[in-house]
Amino acid sequence: MMETYWRKGIDQRKAIFEVYFRKLPFENGYAIFAGLQRIINYINNLHFTENDLEYLETEVGYNADFIDYLRNFKFTATLRAVSEGEVVFNNEPLIQVEGPLVDCQLVETALLNMVNYQTLIATKAARMRSVVNNDTLLEFGTRRAQETDAALWGTRAAYIGGFDATSNVRAGKIFGIPVSGTHAHALVQAYRNDYEAFKAYAETHRDCVFLVDTFDTLKSGVPTAIRVAKEMGDKINFVGVRIDSGDMAYISKRVREQLDEAGFTDAKIFASNDLDEKTITNLKMQGAKIDSWGVGTKLITAFDQPALGAVYKMVAIEDENGIMEDTIKISSNAEKVSTPGKKQVWRITRKSDGKSEGDYIALWDENPRLEKELYMFHPQYTYINKTLQDFDARPILQDIFVQGKQVYISPTIDEIKKYAHDNLDSLWEEYKRDLNPQEYPVDLSQKCYDNKMKIIHDIHGKIN
Ligand SMILES: Nc1ncnc2c1ncn2[C@@H]1O[C@H](COP(=O)(O)OP(=O)(O)OP(=O)(O)O)[C@@H](O)[C@H]1O
Ligand SMILES: O=P(O)(O)OC[C@H]1O[C@H](OP(=O)(O)OP(=O)(O)O)[C@H](O)[C@@H]1O
Ligand SMILES: O=C(O)c1cccnc1
Secondary structure (H helix, E strand, O other): OHHHHHHOOOOOOEEEEEEEOOOOHHHOOOEEOOOHHHHHHHHHOOOOOHHHHHHHHHHHOOOHHHHHHHHOOOOOOEEEEOOOOOEEOOOOOOEEEEEEHHHHHHOHHHHHHHHHHHHHHHHHHHHHHHHHOOOEEEEOOHHHOOOHHHHHHHHHHHHHHOOOEEOOHHHHHHHOOOEOOOOOHHHHHHHOOHHHHHHHHHHHOOEEEEEOOOOOHHHHHHHHHHHHHHHHHHHOEEEEEEEOOOOHHHHHHHHHHHHHHOOOOOOEEEEEOOOOHHHHHHHHHOOOOOOEEEEOHHHHOOOOOOOOOOEEEEEEEEOOOOOEEEOOOOOOOHHHOOOOOOEEEEEEEEOOOOOEEEEEEEEOOOOHHHOOOEEEEOOOOOOOEEEEOOEEEEEOOEEEEEOOEEOOOOOOHHHHHHHHHHHHHOOOHHHHOOOOOOOOOEEEOHHHHHHHHHHHHHHHHHHO
16 A cells, blocks of 8 residues: 555645454453553664565566665654553544655554554553452463563453552563562472472462462361471461462352461462453452452463454545545445544543543544533433533643654553552543443544535535
8 A cells, every 4th residue: 555655646645543342352342552652662763674675576576666665755744642550431532644655554553453452461460450359360371471571461451450460470571560469389389398398388488378279278288388388487477378279269268267367467369270350350349358469361362352353444645626524435335434533532520520531533633622511412312411610621632643653651651550540530430340341432532523524415416
């Protein structure tokens, strides 16, 4: 496509594309946006190396003149995005790329790749956070992730979404995420009995969590952990024990009793084994005495919904006279019809308590802050509507790159995590429950809606 645009002389025409997804993942009421930092790294490093060019010329078969064009390629578009940790919804622009058509086109798949995966994992993590309240959540997924890149960036997204720490030390190093972990069954198997294994571990570690289910949790694992903790006394910090199999409600209650009877009332019980938000909720309902949850496979692979369907759609293009024209993709499926025009997403909240009223998607030249009253209506079922007074409107798309230059200063990972947490606070509980949440209003301004209808009408007229 780049070559076509270039040979036909439209590569430098101005275009605008927007990224959005049509359906919230996991039947959740919201998503947590993540992926921007990787996009920033990608755009900052976007160029064709001599090695790339040689491959494109000799193996893929591009002509030398196009190869020269690619050699000189520099990303000069403007990219706007919502912040990482922002609570976001379906059918609203999350990223907007505005600039030469060829630049916008090149980045499509990379942007979608990064946003789709990381937003999915941050959202899954937030669902888990919502069911554990203040318990500790540990990310244990690297061994099951779809390869090492996903483990790293998935861990970062999980931390943004509400996990406390990770067993991926590289992710800890690169992103500044706390690292935490226990030990595996192999350590106990290497010594062939719990006592020698725990003792060896205790002699080489200060903070100790013993894995107690290798042979028999209640008859050997826990009593042995207690014995070693007593023998080592102040030489170690006996953090607790981990259980990784069996009926975790029943076992955790018995483990709690054993620890308490031995005087270790502060010792924590860690649990792992195929956990997700459903199992955790169920274990809590059964009164399981678990303080820390180690979650791997079902988090890092977004097990129950392994893909978020974000798309990249052109919303405006410069015509041969240099005039920007809004453009649309029409479909017989109403959900798949794109919304034309360059847009901003305004988060509307009540002035009195900062609580969410909905998102208001308006054309770029509109400013709902100037309105005394805001009329909001459902973009499909237009009879569902409300008129607001005393509202605040916050534009959530912000400049990240302006004409190819980064203007955005990335927050720290802990600022992003806190942002996600605070953002969720402004959302009503009805949108946050993990089962059958209310639909959050994502509405079009009247002008944006009329523009879309007019363009659909004009196109149908032309075809007919
Ligand atoms: N009380 C419980 N209520 C509901 N689910 C539970 C309960 N206890 C454990 N589970 C879940 O049931 C599943 C048990 O899986 P599975 O039978 O493979 O494990 P296991 O036999 O206990 O251990 P192993 O990993 O050694 O095979 C896990 O997903 C676990 O999280
Ligand atoms: O269950 P997950 O949520 O993926 O959490 C990570 C799992 O990884 C480890 O198991 P391991 O790879 O040793 O295999 P196991 O299932 O046989 O214990 C650990 O003991 C957890 O059970
Ligand atoms: O116990 C742990 O620390 C652990 C287990 C599995 C995967 N990652 C970490």
